[in-house]
Amino acid sequence: MTDTTLSVENLSVSLRTDRGYAPIVRDLSFSVRKGATLGIVGESGCGKSMTALAVMGLLPDSAQTSGRILLDGRDLLAASESEMCEVRGARIGMVFQEPMTTLNPAHTIGHQVAEGLRLHRGLGARAALNEAGALLDLVGIPNARARLGDFPHQFSGGQRQRIVIAMALSCKPELLVADEPTTALDVTVQLQILELLERLVAELGMSLIVISHDLGVIGRLCDDVMVMYAGQAVEQGTAAAVFDAPSHPYTKGLFGALPEAQTEIGARLYTIPGIVPSPFDLPEGCKFADRCGYVLPACREDEPDLLCGRLGQQARCIRIREVAA
Known part of the structure; x- marks a missing residue:
């Protein structure tokens, strides 16, 4: 039995532009250990977020890819869209940088958190809503069950990020991908979100990928680190080794x-x-x-x-x- 949740082998991603195809990720290989946190760090444009989108199967249709992304031996790059729909949310959850681009302003928070529970776990409407309340309570939303009928604009930025984390965790995924999860938040709320992620990883035993340009975030959360530059890994190892x-x-x-x-x-x-x-x-x-x-x-x-x-x-x-x- 392997101790690796995700293994990426020789991943390359090129995107179509007016000037032709641009190589954004080049021959990238890394793995995420079960129950461990991998930090991916680098300047804007180095390929961090594109790597995460490749893992989630959310690249543009015109993207050209090669290599393998293995989840328990299954190549996600070779999976169909319907197969990836079964993986997203159920086995891999993602927290995006800006929660308001993730949340639908026209639907209540309860509806949005419960949606994955209905789709992936087959819960009925009432059971899914009850579970959604428990999830919001888990991530620290005050008076969570009473706020299931509220809309995204009725929450603060930090609370919206907590709601997005609750959505990503709703089906107890094996791997959580957090792409710049604290960038849009003020310093006090950043600390709260980092503490929340630390606690959830420890309690739920899942693996975590944290993408950030902030070495402080990486140093606090991560067991392993990969530094990216111009689309490739230029340094990778344990956080202790890379920082020391x-x-x-x-x-x-x-x-x-x-x-x-x-x-x-x-x-x-x-x-x-x-x-x-x-x-x-x-x-x-x-x-x-x-x-x-x-x-x-x-x-x-x-x-x-x-x-x-x-x-x-x-x-x-x-x-x-x-x-x-």
Whole structure:
């Protein structure tokens, strides 16, 4: 019996644009351990959310994909839409970044939380509504059962995110995917949502993928970390290894840009020089070479493989030892 909930093997995703197909995710491989939390971190446009949409089978019809996404040995990329409808919600739940794009303003909260219970668990209307009340109570909605008849606009932003989490958890999925779950919330509510996710993962024993650009969120929630740049994994390993000894120059740059990393009062915050390359104009060799302070001529010749770092993580850098030193 495997200890892995999800295994992604050599996933590539290209999207159709006016300029042709753009490679958004390139040859990406990772796994999510049962009961563990994987954090995916990187700048906007690095392919984090597109990876999540591929896992959920929610890519545009025009997208070109290759590789495999295995859920208990079943390839989700090869599944039909009707088969994916049985997986979404029942086996994999998703929390999107902005709850108001998830919730239907024309339906009550009770109706929306109960819908998955009726579809996937076959509950009757009354039983589903009772279960919806219990779920809203689980995620901390005050006076939950009395508010089943309320509409999304009658809740605060933090409460709406809790409702979306309740919907994603309604069928007790094996895996929950949370795409920037706290970005639209203020700092106090962010902390409440993070604490809620921590508690639910521990209580329900499910696996969790957290997608974020916030290293603080990743460090708090995650057992394992994957850092993405230009559509591929540039570093991955346990959170302890990646945080204690970042071994790719991009990862090191992300940590260096944190406010708490600045040692001189009043100094400008450090920023990684340059910009992320366009998917239509990716450089030869290492895709980070033009922004890297460790670059050698060899870096521009061949794209490096993932190499083993000092604490067991893998990083896509030929100077992995010097970077981690």
